[in-house]
Structure formats: C-alpha cells, structure tokens
Amino acid sequence: MPESKMTRKRLIDNLNDDLSREYQAIIAYVAYSQALKGAQYMNIATELEAHAKQELQHALIIAKQIDYLGGSPSVTPKPVKAPGKNEAMLRADLDNENETVRNYRARVRECEALGEYAIAEDIREILRQEQEHQIDLATALGEEVPDVSKSGRD
Ligand SMILES: [Fe+2]
Numbered sequence: 001m002p003e004s005k006m007t008r009k010r011l012i013d014n015l016n017d018d019l020s021r022e023y024q025a026i027i028a029y030v031a032y033s034q035a036l037k038g039a040q041y042m043n044i045a046t047e048l049e050a051h052a053k054q055e056l057q058h059a060l061i062i063a064k065q066i067d068y069l070g071g072s073p074s075v076t077p078k079p080v081k082a083p084g085k086n087e088a089m090l091r092a093d094l095d096n097e098n099e100t101v102r103n104y105r106a107r108v109r110e111c112e113a114l115g116e117y118a119i120a121e122d123i124r125e126i127l128r129q130e131q132e133h134q135i136d137l138a139t140a141l142g143e144e145v146p147d148v149s150k151s152g153r154d
C-alpha cells in the first residue's frame with residue numbers, strides 16, 4: 001500500500017501480522033531444531049536454537065511497539081508446518097524468513113511515513129538479524145540468498 005495512505009491503525013494491524021510471524025518462527029525453530037536428524041545437520045540445528053531465542057526477542061519488541069501505538073498484541077501464530085524431512089523443514093524456515101524480510105522492509109517505510117522513527121530503528125535492527133537467518137538457512141540448503149526486493153509487495 002502507498003505510504004501516503006498509511007495510518008496508525010494500519011501500522012498496528014501490520015505489526016500484529018509481524019508478531020504472528022514471530023510466533024510462527026519461534027514455534028518452527030523450537031520444533032525443527034530438535035527434529036533435524038543426522039550428523040551433518042547438527043550445526044544448523046544449533047543455529048536454529050539460537051534463532052528461536054532471537055525470534056522471542058523480536059516478538060517482545062514488536063508487542064511493545066503495538067502497545068505503545070495503542071493496539072492490542074496478537075496471540076495467534078501464523079500456521080507452522082509439522083516437522084518432516086530435514087530439507088523440507090529448512091525450506092519452510094527459509095520461505096518464512098523471506099516473507100518476514102519482505103514485510104519488515106515495508107514496515108520500516110511505513111513507520112517513517114508516520115514519523116515513527118524510533119520504531120523504524122528497532123525494526124531495522126530486527127531486519128538485520130532476519131537477513132542473517134536467511135543466510136544461515138540458504139547456506140545450509142546450499143543456495144544463494146534469494147532476492148526478495150523485487151516482489152512488488154513492498
Ligand atoms: Fe524475528
């Protein structure tokens with residue numbers, strides 16, 4: 001949506017969507033870090049445990065921003081795929097991180113359009129960590145980090 005149409009209400013709704021994605025990430029990283037099997041996956045399993053903790057910190061920051069803006073924080077995660085084959089779990093995580101990065105890039109612009117510069121700064125810091133998560137997952141899958149900047153959605 002064009003930033004000129006941004007309102008505080010829309011920003012709260014979008015941040016609640018972000019919060020639901022953070023819950024999704026926490027659940028997926030908790031479950032998948034333990035469900036990965038095989039010696040060659042133990043390094044990435046340890047990284048996923050570290051991601052889970054970072055996603056919890058993100059959720060707390062986003063919930064605080066929603067409350068600051070006068071909204072009520074979501075308690076509902078986006079859907080999480082049940083644990084399966086190693087590669088399928090890493091693929092699901094990477095897909096979710098791509099969606100998260102797309103959204104936080106848009107959110108920085110929306111915050112700035114509303115003059116909410118401090119929130120934009122917090123989200124930039126979260127975004128930096130989400131991009132590291134993308135790199136960790138793409139590397140584990142033996143791929144380049146996908147370019148999500150030309151999706152047309154942000
Ligand atoms: Fe996150």
Ligand SMILES: [Fe+2]
Nearest residue numbers: 025097130133
């Ligand atoms: Fe992440």
